[in-house]
Amino acid sequence: xxxxxxxxxxxxxxxxxxxxxxxxxxxxxxxxxxxxxxxxxxxxxxxxxxxxxxxxxxxxxxxxxxxxxxxxxxxxxxxxxxxxxxxxxxxxxxxxxxxxxxxxxxxxxxxxxxxxxxxxxxxxxxxxxxxxxxxxxxxxxxxxxxxxxxxxxxxxxxxxxxxxxxxxxxxxxxxxxxxxxxxxxxxxxxxxxxxxxxxxxxxxxxxxxxxxxxxxxxxxxxxxxxxxxxxxxxxxxxxxxxxxxxxxxxxxxxxxxxxxxxxxxxxxxxxxxxxxxxxxxxxxxxxxxxxxxxxxxxxxxxxxxxxxxxxxxxxxxxxxxxxxxxxxxxxxxxxxxxxxxxxxxxxxxxxxxxxxxxxxxxxxxxxxxxxxxxxxxxxxxxxxxxxxxxxxxxxxxxxxxxxxxxxxxxxxxxx
Ligand code: COA
Numbered sequence: 001x002x003x004x005x006x007x008x009x010x011x012x013x014x015x016x017x018x019x020x021x022x023x024x025x026x027x028x029x030x031x032x033x034x035x036x037x038x039x040x041x042x043x044x045x046x047x048x049x050x051x052x053x054x055x056x057x058x059x060x061x062x063x064x065x066x067x068x069x070x071x072x073x074x075x076x077x078x079x080x081x082x083x084x085x086x087x088x089x090x091x092x093x094x095x096x097x098x099x100x101x102x103x104x105x106x107x108x109x110x111x112x113x114x115x116x117x118x119x120x121x122x123x124x125x126x127x128x129x130x131x132x133x134x135x136x137x138x139x140x141x142x143x144x145x146x147x148x149x150x151x152x153x154x155x156x157x158x159x160x161x162x163x164x165x166x167x168x169x170x171x172x173x174x175x176x177x178x179x180x181x182x183x184x185x186x187x188x189x190x191x192x193x194x195x196x197x198x199x200x201x202x203x204x205x206x207x208x209x210x211x212x213x214x215x216x217x218x219x220x221x222x223x224x225x226x227x228x229x230x231x232x233x234x235x236x237x238x239x240x241x242x243x244x245x246x247x248x249x250x251x252x253x254x255x256x257x258x259x260x261x262x263x264x265x266x267x268x269x270x271x272x273x274x275x276x277x278x279x280x281x282x283x284x285x286x287x288x289x290x291x292x293x294x295x296x297x298x299x300x301x302x303x304x305x306x307x308x309x310x311x312x313x314x315x316x317x318x319x320x321x322x323x324x325x326x327x328x329x330x331x332x333x334x335x336x337x338x339x340x341x342x343x344x345x346x347x348x349x350x351x352x353x354x355x356x357x358x359x360x361x362x363x364x365x366x367x368x369x370x371x372x373x374x375x376x377x378x379x380x381x382x383x384x385x386x387x388x389x390x391x392x393x394x395x396x397x398x399x400x401x402x403x404x405x406x407x408x409x410x411x412x413x414x415x
Contacts, residue, residue, distance in 0.1 A: 002029020003377035007182065008398070010089040011035060011066060014042045016138070016164060017123045017198065018095035019062040020171030025091075025178065026065035027370040027379035033085065033394055034063065034385065038070040038415060041387040054361045060384040061367045064357070068385035069394040070415050073104050077414035082106070084399045086114045090191075091178055095123035097135045108193055119181040121194035123170050136198055141166030145202025150209040152239040154226055159239075170201035208245050212237040223249055228303045244269060249296075249303055252336065253311040255319040265336040266319045268310055268326075272296045277329040282313040355381045391415055 007030040011022040019042070026032040036042055044059040071085075072078040082104075086092065092111065094101055101107070101122075111120050125136020126144070134140075139160045142148050152159035163169075177194035185191060203210070212221055213236065220233050225243050227233075244250030250269035257264040270278055275296075279287045287293040292302070299306055314322050319335035326333040337345075343366055348354040355369040360383075370379035395401045395415065409415045 001377075003374055004028040004030040004179075007031070007091065008089045009033065010085050010092040012092060012094035012096065012101070013123075014095065015044055016058075016062060016167035017171045018093055018174075019044075020168040021121070021123070021174040021178070022066065022093050023062055023064055024172070024175045024370070024372070027381070028374070028377060030091075032066040033089070033390075033398065034066045034068045035071050035073065035082075035085070036068055036387060038072055038388070038413065041068075041070070045387065051362055055359070055384065055386070057365060060357070060359060060362070060365065063384035064367065065380075065382045066385055067390035067394060068388055069391045070388035071391075072414050073106075075412065075414045077409050077412050079105060081395070081399055081401075081409065081414065083114055086111055086118060088398050089115075090117065090182065091119040091121060093121045093174070093178070098124055098133050112191070116190055117185060118191040119178060119185065119194060120191065121174055121178050121181075121196075123174055123196055123198065125198050127195070127197040127200055131199075136166075138164055138166040138198075141170070141198035141202050144199045146206040146209055147202050150206065150237055150239060153241045154231065154239050156239070165205050166198045166202050169205055170196050170198045173201045173204070209237050222300045223247060225251075225303055228301045242267075248272060248332075249299070249306075250332075251303075251307045253307060253314045255314050255322060255335075256317055258315070263336045263338040263341070264319060266314055266322045267334040267336070268307070268314065268322070269332040270299070270306060270310070271330075271332055274330050277331055278310070281325060281329065281331065282310050284309055352379070352381070357381055357383050359383045361386070388415075 004025055007025070009022055009025055009030050009032045011018075011032045011034040013019045013022055013034075022032045022034070034042070042059060042063070044062070045055045047056055048058050049056045071081055073082045086106070108120055111118050124132070125134050125141060126132055142160045142165060143158070145166065147165060148158040148160055151161055174194065174196040177196060181192050181194050215221060216233060216237065220227050223243065224238065224240055226238065242252040248269050248271045250267060252265050253268050255264045255266050276288050279285050291298060293299055293306070317325065322333055323335055342348065343354065345354065351373070352369040353371055355367055356364050357367050358364050367381060369381045392406060395406050395409070401409070406415070
């Protein structure tokens with residue numbers, strides 16, 4: 001039995017943040033009913049299509065293990081059916097623009113009237129305040145949540161990251177909120193509202209930067225490369241390039257082949273506890289006793305020299321050779337893996353983190369499976385549903401409609 005078996009989710013999500021959340025819940029065994037507009041569906045079905053008229057990878061990779069029902073929740077019949085679905089479900093998840101559910105006639109107060117045990121979970125761009133009404137996408141959240149101003153090279157433009165910390169990150173936060181509310185409902189008997197703003201989710205992931213903002217009041221951030229380079233700090237936590245975010249200095253360094261391979265790099269951390277091993281590996285044993293290099297504090301002002309010497313060594317090895325040599329002596333390093341290398345990685349396939357899924361219209365494709373592994377509730381990745389694929393069965397089994405009622409709802413354009 002899967003961990004969330006028996007939990008039914010009314011999934012009103014679209015694009016990325018909400019679908020990430022409900023996909024996770026589906027992997028844990030919840031019955032996720034994805035409600036989509038008849039004839040239209042989640043906009044991502046048609047976005048970035050690689051094969052004409054076939055659900056995009058954007059959609060298929062975010063909507064595994066769900067059932068799809070089409071329903072016009074703005075029509076009278078649609079509202080009637082939607083009300084029944086609210087009665088029958090444990091959780092409703094949505095990430096529409098602010099106020100969209102209220103405009104449909106389903107405010108939180110109304111939802112509680114229909115089903116007091118309902119957990120109502122939302123993603124919005126911003127929490128209550130000046131920007132509460134704004135529509136928000138990933139990069140807006142990265143910028144407003146403190147990620148962009150602290151990402152990139154010093155003196156250059158702010159950068160957004162490839163990791164979808166605004167969308168998928170907030171979806172993860174929301175999933176935890178939902179499971180927590182489900183646990184609380186066991187004791188209270190009541191549902192509750194779960195809200196997660198994308199700005200807040202990004203900021204939560206950037207908390208070390210708010211840490212540094214406050215440390216700045218007490219002096220320069222000595223582990224940042226700009227300290228050793230003699231560049232003054234301004235009033236705000238600066239962009240730190242590839243400096244390690246923690247107390248152990250680290251950088252991205254060139255490896256053999258970097259001239260032609262854009263990913264021939266390694267991340268290299270000069271962890272204090274293994275400094276002697278670093279010195280031996282790079283052929284600088286004298287640095288172990290040299291007062292200019294022997295302690296972490298002594299090294300901070302000349303990290304460029306330290307990493308320059310390490311890079312002279314890493315450039316003679318491939319990124320995998322660096323991994324092989326350093327791991328043996330406990331030096332933390334990581335090869336910069338391209339998406340091609342990740343797609344072909346045998347161990348990720350074995351653990352189900354990278355999975356091949358078959359789809360009736362597009363054929364086989366690769367996806368990311370559930371990154372959270374439960375020993376008693378393994379996740380099987382099932383393909384995403386076609387638009388409205390499960391409308392009839394959901395109307396029959398969950399809503400309790402007869403064949404005649406379903407035909408009539410279809411004639412009215414409600415489903
Ligand atoms: N039946 C009838 N109408 C439906 C429907 C259904 N099954 N499903 C959706 N709709 C309607 C909504 O009620 C809304 O109508 P309204 O504007 O008249 O109230 C409309 O479709 C579109 O919703 P909206 O959310 O405004 O879509 P959008 O494409 O304009 O905006 C976002 C997209 C993502 C910017 C916006 O939804 C948003 O800001 N969401 C919150 C933050 C978020 O999650 N962002 C990240 C997305 S990855």
